[in-house]
Structures are given as structure tokens and as C-alpha cells.
Amino acid sequence: MTTVSTPARAPEPTNERPGSGPRRRTAGARVAALTGHWAVRLFLVVIALFWLMPTAGLLGSSVRDRADISTSGWWQIFGFSSSFPWIIDPGRLTLDNYDALLTNAQITDSVVTTVLITVPATVLVVLVAALAGYAFAWLDFPGRDYWFLAVVGLLVVPVQVALVPVAKLFNALGIFETTPGVVLFHTAFGLPFGIFLLRSFFAEIPRELLEAARLDGAGEIRLFTRVVLPLGGPAIASLGIFQFLWVWNDMLVALIFADAANPPITVALQQQVRQFGNNIDVLAPGAFLSMLIPLAVFFAFQKQFVSGVMAGAVK
Amino acid sequence: MSTDPAAPQAPGRTTGAPGARPAVGRSRAWIAWLFLLPALVLLGALVAYPIAYSVYRSLFDASGGAFVGLANYGEIFTDSGILTALRNNLIWVIVAPSLATALGLLFAVLTERIRWATAFKLIVFMPMAVSMLAAGITFRLVYEQDPERGVANAVWTGVHDTFAESSPWPGAQPREGAGLEPSDGGAFTTKATASAGEVALLPLVGIPPKEAAGAQRAEPAPRAEGGGVAGVVWLDFVRGGGSEHGRVDAGEKGLAGVKVEAVKDGKRIAEATSGPDGVFTLPPSADGAQLRLPASNFAAPYGGVDWLGPTLVTPAIIGSYVWMWAGFAMVLIAAGLAGIPRELLEAARMDGANEWQVFRRVTVPVLAPVLGVVFVTLVINVLKIFDLVYVIAPGATQSDANVLALQLYLSSFGSSADQGVGSAIAVVLLLLVVPVMVVNIRRLRRESQR
Incomplete structure (x- = not known):
């Protein structure tokens, strides 16, 4: 938690009341708070991905061919090409299961x-x-x-x-x-x-x-x-x-x-x-x-x- | 998400309490009873009466004909299957609510000043909207044993193989009659001793040719610089046959990465690892030593963790529960935080406290009532946990993952049903929530007297 707020950011109504108490922070503390903030954001992104993964796996599995499901994991739907390995390859998807x-x-x-x-x-x-x-x-x-x-x-x-x-x-x-x-x-x-x-x-x-x-x-x-x-x-x-x-x-x-x-x-x-x-x-x-x-x-x-x-x- | 700054409403909290308000106008009592009738009939017949009947039924045997007193309750505490369920329920009740509440608190505090907090909260809260059955199937997929298919083991073996050496040629073994004998613990040792200037030949078989297809050709005549012992480890096999056993023939592949140890009198004095052409070189001190191929060369690949095996099945299912309910804790706690x-x-x-001290000394104590409500709600919820266990635990380990609600279902409606025992378990479950019932009622009465 930090109290750093930039003018560009709209104050969040429930969290931050502008002017509620003076901010006595040194430049050093501000920098420290910012890096903490940065790490917190990264952590939250990781957690969000982690939380999404089970559902993504279910969805990914559901659009794969029966034979593919039995031999490999749902993440094999990724790998559009060697230069875009993190993009889903539509060629590996099928709606047959839903059909x-x-x-x-x-x-x-x-x-x-x-x-x-x-x-x-x-x-x-x-x-x-x-x-x-x-x-x-x-x-x-x-x-x-x-x-x-x-x-x-x-x-x-x-x-x-x-x-x-x-x-x-x-x-x-x-x-x-x-x-x-x-x-x-x-x-x-x-x-x-x-x-x-x-x-x-x-x-x-x-x-x-x-x-x-x-x-x-x-x-x-x-x-x-x-x-x-x-x-x-x-x-x-x-x-x-x-x-x-x-x-x-x-x-x-x-x-x-x-x-x-x-x-x-x-x-x-x-x-x-x-x-x-x-x-x-x-x-x-x-x-x-x-x-x-x-x-x-x-x-x-x-x-x-x-x-x-x-x-x-x-x- | 709600931006309501009020703390989550505990029952009766913001509302007029009973007794506080006189009724409007001149309504007659029979009209009130008419309004209440459907609710009272349903609650009476399907909620209240069953409580009484369960208590009564729990005192009779399986057929319901013979009065057995408290014997069914005795069975709960002696039957090994039900005891497992009790023990697991205890683990559930302690671990799951604590973990979900702690994560909820962490997420709520960390997202307080993040602009995309709403998106994050939606993602974490979303699993609460899906059925435990769907979550169960989802996690059956996550926990699949095969690292090629289950994401949990894929990640786990990935991490494991990064830190632990994996064996280069799992399943390989020496060519028979080539002078390599099995020694302790899956290693192989030469009968003869190696000598400087001679080539030590260590032929292996048992590797599928396609595994070694990309390997370099084995070097038939390696030489050691400086009087050391040189040798070659290779796959002594050519597709289609025609090769001579124990000799490096044309087309045979060198086996890279095989560890070779020089052993004298049972002590290891030197070791080397084969190169891409299968060649290894030991220092001159290895002259006269036996050569040993340690077991680590041949160990089967790491297959990951048996998530749904007897020991880990309950923690694994608790993991899926926390996935579902941490969002609930987070949302309630976030509402409390906003207040x-x-x-x-x-x-x-301003008094000089750092962020951790502020959290520890101010935030948590002020939030304590909310944390309490969240925790108690989760405890009640966990006591009744059924679907997740029923769906995720495979047949083989269902008994290891057993919980009271599942045992109640099996006892009451399973193949060898004993509804006496089933009813006794129901009464135990009910007794466990009675304290919360009392607290709820007390709180409401307090409100009304204010």
C-alpha cells in the first residue's frame, strides 16, 4: 500500500480522499513505494493468470480434437508459428465436441x-x-x-x-x-x-x-x-x-x-x-x-x- | 464490484430489528398468517421436521425397526472409514477457511490502489459463480497425472527438471556379455579394469532408436591425451541388424551425457561425462580402476506428483476450494477495507509507522469483525463440502478423501446404506453449526433490544 498518487490518476472515491491529511514523504520513500507498487502489480498479474488458468484449461481442452486431448495438454493449442509461439493456432482448434x-x-x-x-x-x-x-x-x-x-x-x-x-x-x-x-x-x-x-x-x-x-x-x-x-x-x-x-x-x-x-x-x-x-x-x-x-x-x-x-x- | 463503503451486512445489522416496529394500520392477525402460510408449511415440512426426524432416526438401526440408542454415534467414532472422514473434515475446517481468508485479505489489501482492481477482483471472484461440479471437472484436468496432459504436473516437472538433473538415457542397460555387471542400486560396473592406452568400450542397449536418432556417430577409436583412460559409450545397435555386438560399427550412435566413474576398491577416484560422440576421458589415475555407470544415467524420467493419490488428494481438493472461495473473502474484506x-x-x-506496521496494527484489528464473519461463513460452508470431493477424488482414493457430507450421502443412499448411521452423521453436522445458529439469534435479539 502506498499513498502515491499522480495527477493523471483519478482519485478512487472509496479509497482516497484528496487532502485527507498531509503527505509527509521524502523522495526516497516515494521511490521505494513506487518499486513496491511495481512488484505488487506484477504479483497481481501473476495471480490473475494463475486464477484464470484452470478455466482456460477447461475451455482449451473443450475445443481440441479427441485424439489430441488424449495425447497432450491443452496448452498445445498455442504455437501459431515459431515466431509467435504464444499465439493460439486456430488450426489446432475444433468445435466438433460442441457439435x-x-x-x-x-x-x-x-x-x-x-x-x-x-x-x-x-x-x-x-x-x-x-x-x-x-x-x-x-x-x-x-x-x-x-x-x-x-x-x-x-x-x-x-x-x-x-x-x-x-x-x-x-x-x-x-x-x-x-x-x-x-x-x-x-x-x-x-x-x-x-x-x-x-x-x-x-x-x-x-x-x-x-x-x-x-x-x-x-x-x-x-x-x-x-x-x-x-x-x-x-x-x-x-x-x-x-x-x-x-x-x-x-x-x-x-x-x-x-x-x-x-x-x-x-x-x-x-x-x-x-x-x-x-x-x-x-x-x-x-x-x-x-x-x-x-x-x-x-x-x-x-x-x-x-x-x-x-x-x-x-x- | 460494490463500492458501498459500509462493512458487509452482518445479519440484522442495518435493518430494523424485530419488535422495533409496530405494524401498520389495523391489519388482522389472520391476514398475517395467510401471508406466512406457504413459508411456514415449506419450512416446517422440509427443514424443521427433518431435523427432528433425523435425531429420532439416528437412534435406530439400519432397517429402522430396532432401537439402538447411541450406537450409531459410537460407530461414527469407531468405523475407520468414518474416522477418516472426521479427520479430513478437521483438516478442511482448519486449512481451507484460513487459506481463503488470508488470500482474500492479501488480495483486498494489494488491489486497494490498483486501477484495474475491478478486473482483478472479477477474475478471482468469478469461480464462485460456477458449480462445484464444473470446478471439479476443471481441476480433474489440472491434476491429471501425466505431465504431458495435466498442467499442475507439467509445471511441477518443469520446475523439478530445472533444478534436478534428469537422466540422459532412461531405461538403457548394458549389452549382455560386454563385461558390465549390475552393481548396487541400479548402477553397472565393468568386471575388468581399465588401463591407460586401451579403449574402454561400454555398449548400451534398450534405447528406442528414434530417441538416439539425432545423436552423433560413435567414435570407434578415441584416444586419451596425456596417458589417461579413454572410452566410448554408445548404442550398440543398428536398425536392421548386422552389427557386431560389443564393437563400434558404422552407423552406431554415440550416447552423450552418460556419467562414467572410475572406482578402485569401492572408492570413486575420478569421473567423466561422455561427449556427443560418446567419448569420455578419465585422468591417468584411473589406470587399473573399474568403470562404473551410476544409476542416475538410467533413472526413469520424473513423472511429477501424484496429486490425487492417497496422501495428496485432500490438499489437492482443498486447493480447488480455495480457488473457488478466496474471491468471496476478498470481496467482503475489500468492502470492509473501504469503510x-x-x-x-x-x-x-505520520506517527512513523511503515506500511507493514500500519497493516498489522491498524488495518487487521479494525477489520477483525469482517474477517470473523468471512471465516465463520467459510467454516460452515466447508463443513458441508461434498461435490468437490465427490467429483475430484478418483474412485481409488475416494475413501482417502472422504468427508462427513460425502460419508452421509454414501451411508444414506449408497449400495450398503445404513440410514441410522447416515442420520447420526446428519445430527453431528447440525450440532457443529448450532453455535453459529445461537450467535445469529443472539445478535438479532440484541439489535431488537437497542
Whole structure:
């Protein structure tokens, strides 16, 4: 960390307040700080490359010929020519694996199943948690605080605890190994966090807004749909993104509660992992494909994702 | 990334706490229950009831018919497989959160004044968005044993071969009947002694011809200057046959880089390395010595580390976890850092503290609550670790990599399932998170009394 700042650099709003305290630094200290800075930058570049490498390897492997994958590593895609050894040689790439994957009904069906699980589980959590969050924030009923504390207590319950009992319950209900079963499970386990997050957010809605709406003759339902839901947008977005990623990426719950003949993408790929080695031409593009949607969501909604993560700490 | 200067919201932190607010207007209680009904039904049936049922079920045997008391819990602490899982979980819980938090702190502090910090944070944070399955497959590729295919071993053998000598001719051995006998530890020694003025012939075979294709022709009649012992090491083989064994024929290749030692009475007195034409020259003192080819000439090439073998499989998987979650720690800590008043740091600097002292004495103590939240969150997360282990550990070492959540899955739904034991493990997992549950509830109640 240094306090060197050049006029060319815009001060970073959160980090540096211009003029916040005098800078008493000798020229020597400045030079020392600069070299430290330079080394820090180099270090961070190395770390960033290091962090990118596994994903780059997955992507690189996924666009190589089956025969190439089995004999050499993904970095062999580099070497465009002897004078440009660090440039990727397009001649060594192929989209055949993706072609095969997208015509593989097992994989495409599993993506559909994933969507059919993820979308309802996300919508349901938002809806049910919003209803309950509103009740906890603004309605009056006996024992309200104790009920809320109970919900908060459930925040950290590991899903593992529910596997055996819920499997039995779903069996009795006839929804074991069905998509609705998986959806219900995910909804239930998304609720403590959802209720907690939305209640906090709804509680910040100015009382005057709600009272004004009530004076206009709005009932609880109208109040909820016309005032609370629209105002809760940011928190609902955070919750939705968080839950979406959570369910999309889940493997354990699906492994047990999804239809084994028609599993979501994580389980379909997991079945392939058992023969790991000679099926990398399926696994690598499959894994990359399964990452695309979460990554797209992540990049599109970073802000909401981060605030969801922050609120979800200690989940 | 968020530029919100507020520290990460701990539960209940910035929000109105229960009890703090009277309800709006004249709503009746039954309306409230209507709003709560779906949530309470789902939470009751799928979260709360299962806790009670797991506790109950853990007291019965595999079939569920016979009450066995705490025997299933006894099994957790006696069954060697489950004990491995317990031990590994302990390693996980100590190592993974500490490492991820430490890296998160390091990255957060170092990127504070970097202009492209956002790009860096995105890269490090990104793995959190992908599934553990995809991360698992990614790291199966990274950890592949063959250095030609797995990047971890490619890098590792590269580093290793830079610092350690690699053997020039792995797998080579002397031509039989040429007077070279195996001696201790994979070396070969001549029966006869060498004498100055005579050419010592050391014929080797067992090298694929294409490996030696680029080598120079062997020199049939080397001479030592100054009365030393000269000799030649060569590949005593010509494709298509027709060469005489033990003699340097036309077309036979010299073997470069072979170490030759002169040995008298078991003591090494001199050594030389063969040149590109296979010729080596030992000093006159080697006259009358036996010649030995040490084992290092023939050792198999270094194959890298067995990442997913029994000893390293757990650290290797922890590595992939840290890859996924260090970004989480970094983002939370960075938000905390942004909330530290600059004046505090400047004051410390003006008092003559250097950057390390500022970090150690000001930054870390002020950040302590955030670090605590991050660490505890990761501990809870690590307790439940399942997918990464299930996907990355190959079948052969799955039992070495075992963790409680995996054992629970195997015990409950595996081929020889015992749901009594599975439920007992579930209860143990639950007990391990109860302290956090209590802290969460307490904190919330404190807020409400304020």
C-alpha cells in the first residue's frame, strides 16, 4: 500500500480522499513505494493468470480434437508459428465436441431439466419469501419476533440434515425423483435466507408510503403487490440471482431427488465423471456449457450478486 | 464490484430489528398468517421436521425397526472409514477457511490502489459463480497425472527438471556379455579394469532408436591425451541388424551425457561425462580402476506428483476450494477495507509507522469483525463440502478423501446404506453449526433490544 498518487490518476472515491491529511514523504520513500507498487502489480498479474488458468484449461481442452486431448495438454493449442509461439493456432482448434454435445439428446435434455428446476425454484422462493418477509416486517400477529428468530435459526441448517427425512416424505407423497420434488426442496432451503433478506429490505420502506396507500383504501394484497414488491426490487433481484445460481449449480439435491432418467446437467455430467479420462471430449465442453449461464448471470448482475453474497454471509 | 463503503451486512445489522416496529394500520392477525402460510408449511415440512426426524432416526438401526440408542454415534467414532472422514473434515475446517481468508485479505489489501482492481477482483471472484461440479471437472484436468496432459504436473516437472538433473538415457542397460555387471542400486560396473592406452568400450542397449536418432556417430577409436583412460559409450545397435555386438560399427550412435566413474576398491577416484560422440576421458589415475555407470544415467524420467493419490488428494481438493472461495473473502474484506477511515491510516503513518506496521496494527484489528464473519461463513460452508470431493477424488482414493457430507450421502443412499448411521452423521453436522445458529439469534435479539 502506498499513498502515491499522480495527477493523471483519478482519485478512487472509496479509497482516497484528496487532502485527507498531509503527505509527509521524502523522495526516497516515494521511490521505494513506487518499486513496491511495481512488484505488487506484477504479483497481481501473476495471480490473475494463475486464477484464470484452470478455466482456460477447461475451455482449451473443450475445443481440441479427441485424439489430441488424449495425447497432450491443452496448452498445445498455442504455437501459431515459431515466431509467435504464444499465439493460439486456430488450426489446432475444433468445435466438433460442441457439435456432438449439442446433438447429444442426453445433454440437451438435461439442460432443459435444469431450467425446469431452476426457474420455478427461483420464482417460488422470491414469492413465498416476499409474502413472509412482508408479514414479518409490517403485519401484526402474536409471537412475531419469536417466529422470525426461528426462521433466522434455520439459516445455517445444512441441507444434508434433510436428505433422508425428505426422501421418505416425498416417497410417501409420490414426488420422490420428480422435478416438482426438487423444486420444493430448493424452495424450502432458500426460504430462511430469502425471508431474512427481504424482511430487512421491506422494513426500510418508509412507513408514510404504506400508510398513504392504506388511506387510499388499499387492502393488504394491494399494498403488497403495488407498493412492497415494486419497492423491494433490488433485494428481490439479489435474492433471485443468488437462488438462481444456487439451484442451477446444485448437484447433491438433484442427485437424490431428481429423476435419474432425466437428470439436470450437473448430475448428467457427474455420471460421466466416473469414466474420467477417455471422455474429456464430452466432459470439458459439457462443464463449460454448464458454466455459461451462471457466468452470464454473474457478469450481467455483479452488483446484485455481490450484495446478495454480502447479506448471505453466515448462511 | 460494490463500492458501498459500509462493512458487509452482518445479519440484522442495518435493518430494523424485530419488535422495533409496530405494524401498520389495523391489519388482522389472520391476514398475517395467510401471508406466512406457504413459508411456514415449506419450512416446517422440509427443514424443521427433518431435523427432528433425523435425531429420532439416528437412534435406530439400519432397517429402522430396532432401537439402538447411541450406537450409531459410537460407530461414527469407531468405523475407520468414518474416522477418516472426521479427520479430513478437521483438516478442511482448519486449512481451507484460513487459506481463503488470508488470500482474500492479501488480495483486498494489494488491489486497494490498483486501477484495474475491478478486473482483478472479477477474475478471482468469478469461480464462485460456477458449480462445484464444473470446478471439479476443471481441476480433474489440472491434476491429471501425466505431465504431458495435466498442467499442475507439467509445471511441477518443469520446475523439478530445472533444478534436478534428469537422466540422459532412461531405461538403457548394458549389452549382455560386454563385461558390465549390475552393481548396487541400479548402477553397472565393468568386471575388468581399465588401463591407460586401451579403449574402454561400454555398449548400451534398450534405447528406442528414434530417441538416439539425432545423436552423433560413435567414435570407434578415441584416444586419451596425456596417458589417461579413454572410452566410448554408445548404442550398440543398428536398425536392421548386422552389427557386431560389443564393437563400434558404422552407423552406431554415440550416447552423450552418460556419467562414467572410475572406482578402485569401492572408492570413486575420478569421473567423466561422455561427449556427443560418446567419448569420455578419465585422468591417468584411473589406470587399473573399474568403470562404473551410476544409476542416475538410467533413472526413469520424473513423472511429477501424484496429486490425487492417497496422501495428496485432500490438499489437492482443498486447493480447488480455495480457488473457488478466496474471491468471496476478498470481496467482503475489500468492502470492509473501504469503510476504514483514511485518517486512521494516515495518522499511523505520520506517527512513523511503515506500511507493514500500519497493516498489522491498524488495518487487521479494525477489520477483525469482517474477517470473523468471512471465516465463520467459510467454516460452515466447508463443513458441508461434498461435490468437490465427490467429483475430484478418483474412485481409488475416494475413501482417502472422504468427508462427513460425502460419508452421509454414501451411508444414506449408497449400495450398503445404513440410514441410522447416515442420520447420526446428519445430527453431528447440525450440532457443529448450532453455535453459529445461537450467535445469529443472539445478535438479532440484541439489535431488537437497542
